Amino acid sequence: MKKTVCLTLSLLMLLSGSGCTTKEETKPEQSLEQYTPGTVTASAQGMDGAVVVNVTFSENEITDIQIMEENETAGICEWVYDTLPAQIIEHQSLAVDTVSGATVTSNAVLNAVAEAVDQAGGSASQLHQKEVEADAADGEYESDVVVVGAGLSGLMAALEAASSGAKVTLIEKTGVIGGTSITASGIFACAETKENILPMFTTWMEKNVNSTRNQVDEAMLQALCEASPEVVALMKDSGVDFEIKTSQTGSQTFFSTASEASLRNASAIAMASAEATGKGGENTIKVLTEACRKAGVEILLNTPATELIMENGEVTGVISKTEKSGNQTFHASAVVLTTGDYAKNAELTAKINPRAAGEYSATAVGNTGDGITLALSAGGVLDEFQESMSGVFNANPFDMPTIGQKANSYPFESIVLTMDGKRVFREDGGSHQQMVHYIRDDALDTAWCVMDQAIADRFVRLDEYLQATAEGSPVLRAYQATTIEDLAKLMEVDSAVLQETVSRYNTLCEQKNDEDCGKAVDYLSPIDEGPYYAVLLYDGTRGNYGGIVTSPMGEVVNAEGQAIAGLYAGGIVSSGAFFADYYPGGEALAVASHMGFFAGKNAAMY
Numbered sequence: 001m002k003k004t005v006c007l008t009l010s011l012l013m014l015l016s017g018s019g020c021t022t023k024e025e026t027k028p029e030q031s032l033e034q035y036t037p038g039t040v041t042a043s044a045q046g047m048d049g050a051v052v053v054n055v056t057f058s059e060n061e062i063t064d065i066q067i068m069e070e071n072e073t074a075g076i077c078e079w080v081y082d083t084l085p086a087q088i089i090e091h092q093s094l095a096v097d098t099v100s101g102a103t104v105t106s107n108a109v110l111n112a113v114a115e116a117v118d119q120a121g122g123s124a125s126q127l128h129q130k131e132v133e134a135d136a137a138d139g140e141y142e143s144d145v146v147v148v149g150a151g152l153s154g155l156m157a158a159l160e161a162a163s164s165g166a167k168v169t170l171i172e173k174t175g176v177i178g179g180t181s182i183t184a185s186g187i188f189a190c191a192e193t194k195e196n197i198l199p200m201f202t203t204w205m206e207k208n209v210n211s212t213r214n215q216v217d218e219a220m221l222q223a224l225c226e227a228s229p230e231v232v233a234l235m236k237d238s239g240v241d242f243e244i245k246t247s248q249t250g251s252q253t254f255f256s257t258a259s260e261a262s263l264r265n266a267s268a269i270a271m272a273s274a275e276a277t278g279k280g281g282e283n284t285i286k287v288l289t290e291a292c293r294k295a296g297v298e299i300l301l302n303t304p305a306t307e308l309i310m311e312n313g314e315v316t317g318v319i320s321k322t323e324k325s326g327n328q329t330f331h332a333s334a335v336v337l338t339t340g341d342y343a344k345n346a347e348l349t350a351k352i353n354p355r356a357a358g359e360y361s362a363t364a365v366g367n368t369g370d371g372i373t374l375a376l377s378a379g380g381v382l383d384e385f386q387e388s389m390s391g392v393f394n395a396n397p398f399d400m401p402t403i404g405q406k407a408n409s410y411p412f413e414s415i416v417l418t419m420d421g422k423r424v425f426r427e428d429g430g431s432h433q434q435m436v437h438y439i440r441d442d443a444l445d446t447a448w449c450v451m452d453q454a455i456a457d458r459f460v461r462l463d464e465y466l467q468a469t470a471e472g473s474p475v476l477r478a479y480q481a482t483t484i485e486d487l488a489k490l491m492e493v494d495s496a497v498l499q500e501t502v503s504r505y506n507t508l509c510e511q512k513n514d515e516d517c518g519k520a521v522d523y524l525s526p527i528d529e530g531p532y533y534a535v536l537l538y539d540g541t542r543g544n545y546g547g548i549v550t551s552p553m554g555e556v557v558n559a560e561g562q563a564i565a566g567l568y569a570g571g572i573v574s575s576g577a578f579f580a581d582y583y584p585g586g587e588a589l590a591v592a593s594h595m596g597f598f599a600g601k602n603a604a605m606y
Contacts, residue, residue: 034059034060034121034122035057035058035059035060035061035062035117035120035121035122036057036120036121037057037058037059038056038057038120039054039055039056039057039064040054040055040056040057040116040119040120041053041054041068041116042055042112042113042115042116042119043069043112043115044107044108044109044110044111044112044114044115045108045111046070046071046072046077046104046105046108047072047073047104047105047108047400047401048071048072048073048265048268048401049070049071049072049268050069050070050108051067051069051070051072051105051108051109051112052067052068052069052070052112053065053066053067053068053085053109053112053113053116054066054068055112055113055116055117055120057120057122061089061092062088062089062092062113062117063089064089065085065088065089065109065113066085067081067085067109071264071265071268072105072108073105073182073183073265073401074182074259074261074262074264074265074282075176075178075182075183075261075262075281075282075285075286076101076102076105076176076178076182077102077105079099079101079102079175079176079177080099080102080105080106080109081109083099083175084096084098084099084106084109084110085109085113087132088110088113091130091132092127092130093127093128093130093131093132094110094113094114094117094124094127094128094130095127095128095129095130095131095132096110096132097132097324098110099174099175099176100173100174100175100176100302100365100366101174101175101176101364101365101366102175102176103365114127114128134323134324135324135325136322136323136324136325136326137325137326138326138327138328138329139326139327139328139329140328140329140330140331141169141298141328141329141330141331142167142331142332143166143167143168143169143298143330143331143332144161144166144167144168144332144333144334144604145158145161145166145167145168145169145332145333145334145335145336145600145603145604146168146169146170146171146317146318146330146332146334146335146336147161147168147169147170147171147335147336147338147600148171148305148318148335148336148337148338148339148370148371148374149171149172149173149179149337149338149339149340149370149371149571149573150170150171150172150177150178150179150289150299150301150338151178151179151180151181151285151338151339151340151364151571151592152178152179152181152184152281152284152285152288152571152589152592152593152596153338153340153570153571153572153573153591153592153593153595153596153599154170154172154179154336154338154339154571154596155170155177155285155288155289155292155596156231156234156288156570156592156593156594156596156597156600157336157338157568157570157596157597157599157600157603158170158292158295158297158336158600159234159238159288159291159292159295159297159600160234160596160597160600160601160604161336161600161601161603161604162292162295162296162297162604163234163295164600164601164604164605165604166603166604167296168292168295168296168297168298168604169297169298169299169300169330169332170292170297170298170299170300171299171300171303171304171305171318171320171330172299172300172301172302172303172366173302173303173304173305173339173366173370174301174302174364174365174366175301175302176301177285177289177299177301178281178282178285178289178364179340179364179366179367180340180341180362180363180364180367180542180543180572181281181284181285181589181592182281182282182285182364183279183281183282183362183400183404184279184280184281184404184588184589185256185277185279185280185281185406185589186242186254186255186256186257186258186279186280186281186282186283186284186589187253187254187255187256187280187586187589188253188254188586188587188588188589188590188593189203189204189251189252189253189254189586189587189590190228190231190232190244190252190253190254190590191225191228191229191232191252192228192229192232192244192252193229194229195250196228196229196246196250196251196252197225197226197228197229198225198250199247199249199250199251199252200225200228200251200252201221201222201225202249202251203247203249203251204216204221204225204578204587205218205221207586207587208579208580209580213385213387213580214385214387214576214579214580215580216577216578216579216580217577217578219552220550220552220577220578221577221578222552223552223553223598224578224590224591224594224595224598227594227597227598228590228594230597231593231594231597232244232254234597235254235284235288235593238287238288238291239287239290239291240256240283240284240287240288241256241257241283241287242254242255242256242257242280242284243255243257253586255280256280256281256283256284257280257283258277258278258279258280258282258283259278259282259283259286261282262278262279262280262282262283263278265278265279265401266278266279268401269401269402269405270460270461271402271405271407271409271460272409272410272411272412272458272459272460273407273410273411273412273413273428273458273523274405274407274408274412276401276402276405277405277406279404281589300328302322302324302325303320303322303325303328304320304322304370305318305319305320305339305370305371305374306319306320306321306322307319307321307374307377308335308374308377308378308567309329309331310378313564313565314565314566315334315335315378315564315565315566315567316331316332316333316566317329317330317331317332317335318330318332318335318374332566333566333606334566334567334568334603334604334606335566335567335568335603336554336568336569336570336596336599336600336603337371337374337375337548337556337567337568337569337570337573337574338371338569338570338571338573338596338599339366339367339369339370339371339372339374339573340363340364340366340367340371340543340571340572340573341363341367341369341389341543341544341545341547341572341573342367342368342369342372342543342544342547343356343359343361343363343367343388343541343543343544344361344363344364344365344366344367344368345367345368345369346358348368348369348372348373349544352372352382352386352546353386353387353388353544353546355387355388355439355441356386356387356388356541356544358444359388359444359445359539359541360397360398360538360539360540360541361388361391361540361541361542361543361544362391362400362403362404362540362541362542362543363541363542363543363544367543371547371548371569371573372547372548372573375548375556375564375567375569375573376548378556378564378567379558379559379564380548380549380556380557380558380564380567381548381549381557381558381559382546382547382548382549383546383547383548383549383574383575383576383577384576385546385576385579386544386545386546386547386576387544387545387546387576387579388445388539388541388543388544388545389541389542389543389544389545389588390431390432390435390436390439390445390539390541390542391403391431391435391539391540391541391542392405392406392407392408392409392431392539392540393408393409393410393416393431393434393435393447393449393537393538393539393540394408394409394537394538394540395409395410395449395461395465395476395478395535395536395537395538396461396465396475396476396538397475397538397540398475399540400540402540403540406430406431407430407431408427408431408434408537409460410427410449410459410535410537411451411455411458411459412427412428412519412520412523413427413451413455413458413523413524413525414427414449414450414451414455414459414527415427415449415450415451415501415502415505415527416434416447416448416449416450416537417447417448417449417450417498417501418437418438418447418448419440419443419446419447419448419493420493420494420497421448421488421491421493421494421497421498421501422497422501423501423504423505423516423517424437424438424517425437425438425517426514426517426518426519426520427517427519427523428519428520428523429517429518429519435539438539444538444539445538445539445541446536446537446538446539447536447537448491448493448534448535448536448537449534449535449536449537450487450498450502450527450532450533450534451527451532451533452526452527452528452529452530452531452532452533453529453530453531453532453533454525454529455525455527455533456533459533459535462478462533462535465477465478465535466478466479466480476536477535477536478533478534478535478536479491479533479534479535480531480532480533481530481531481532481533481534482530482531482532483530483532484498484499484502484532485499487532487533487534490534491534502527504516505526505527506526506527506528508524509524509525509526510526512524542588543572545572545575545576545578545579545588546575546576547569547572547573547574547575547576548569548573548574549574549576549577550568550569550570550574550595550599551563552598553598553602554568554569554570554574554595554598554599554601554602554603555567555568555602556568556569556574566606568599568600568602568603568606569599570592570595570596570597570598570599570600571591571592571595571596572588572591572592574595575588575591575595578591
């Protein structure tokens with residue numbers, strides 16, 4: 001697929017944070033490199049395959065870069081393609097900054113262009129050493145509302161505030177809009193009409209069945225549900241393409257339509273017993289971003305919020321201090337924190353959510369708990385409940401495209417066991433229901449996948465994992481053995497327990513009835529012909545929920561339950577009130593969209 005690089009003036013202004021200062025344009029210093037004129041094709045490995053580029057040279061300069069083929073993550077890669085090639089051409093340098101939030105794809109483009117430079121007779125090494133001066137400039141902004149964090153909740157907050165007549169500035173610490181929602185399903189609980197509010201509330205409560213770890217705050221949930229018809233209407237008015245499905249009880253589910261790019265991503269993902277699905281989150285983010293721009297929202301990327309401005313106990317703005325961009329001061333009547341979770345901050349996770357410490361997470365790279373830190377600095381408090389949102393089991397915890405899927409990557413014919421070798425849940429049962437059975441308070445949420453040769457032949461990339469284990473990988477663990485007893489030793493589990501588990505499972509297969517766990521008969525395949533295999537599976541989490549405490553109006557509150565004047569929050573940054581013990585699916589995006597909407601609406605009214 002050919003993508004022509006086109007960088008509009010408005011996008012340049014957005015990425016540079018301009019609009020408050022101007023400076024005289026200067027032409028880049030002419031390169032001393034000598035190239036063979038013409039166009040060179042080169043490629044480099046990206047996140048999901050090769051990124052192929054065509055680079056055109058004059059005798060002295062790179063004059064054009066086009067992306068010819070790629071399968072990078074939709075909603076993220078475009079920010080690289082629309083900015084990085086233009087910067088390389090402008091500065092005639094490969095020392096330009098990668099796009100924060102899309103580092104792998106950025107490096108793929110840089111590496112492919114470097115290969116083309118060398119093919120054309122130039123020196124990629126010299127271009128890597130050609131420094132690009134930072135364009136730091138202090139500036140001040142005046143707004144009614146500043147929204148911090150441009151994920152789904154931030155876009156909804158900004159759009160609703162702007163629709164209410166407020167002047168809104170939306171700042172995002174990375175170079176990509178969308179956060180974790182880009183790779184999300186786009187599916188969430190909703191109520192299109194007033195008649196569907198009670199069924200939404202009832203179904204939500206029924207799904208959160210385990211109240212031993214936490215109690216859902218019914219007042220907070222009621223506020224969310226009552227806002228749902230307005231949220232759905234705003235999505236519709238913004239041009240989001242979706243379908244709503246209604247159950248027999250009247251509860252409803254919002255399904256965002258996946259774009260062609262997302263469907264293309266899914267088609268390249270190999271899974272053993274399920275088909276990868278296209279995700280609607282990316283398309284929703286794209287449409288909402290455009291709706292925000294049309295509504296007059298000023299969007300600034302690469303602008304982290306580093307400090308709240310407070311006057312007499314009231315929040316009156318945000319400061320962004322960075323070495324490359326300078327000090328940006330945003331004055332406002334209200335600030336909305338929509339910064340997502342904190343799973344990418346190992347120190348903060350270990351401090352406030354030790355059970356989730358060390359878990360591998362597919363949350364966005366910018367989700368480091370900035371909103372939590374800012375809220376606490378203003379007198380906010382942490383929710384007593386902090387937990388990780390379980391994802392799917394995967395042998396490679398860094399395989400994010402698979403983690404983003406709703407189904408696990410192992411063959412459903414295998415058996416999935418606790419770390420002590422016991423079978424506790426059906427392998428085809430779905431990740432959201434499955435994961436609660438493997439939660440461990442004192443270690444990572446992992447499991448063993450055990451199978452014989454016939455099943456192992458269907459385990460995607462098993463040979464790669466076996467080789468990595470043999471070479472001493474500190475993460476990947478895959479073993480082969482001639483007997484169950486030998487396999488147990490490699491797994492470091494009691495051989496008698498493992499043998500009993502396998503024997504019991506084989507009996508169930510023979511009876512064609514999994515009376516223990518209820519797996520579908522089509523997947524009942526005995527584990528009876530060696531060699532035997534075991535693969536360690538990791539829970540690739542979707543992030544950490546809990547965060548800070550807010551009121552049903554989205555106000556950040558202090559230890560006495562009093563609202564902190566001028567400070568609001570929405571989405572996963574304040575989500576402990578909505579879940580009982582684990583992420584049951586279809587609800588995290590509802591929290592993001594609905595509570596972001598609520599926070600933006602009330603901030604605009606402040």
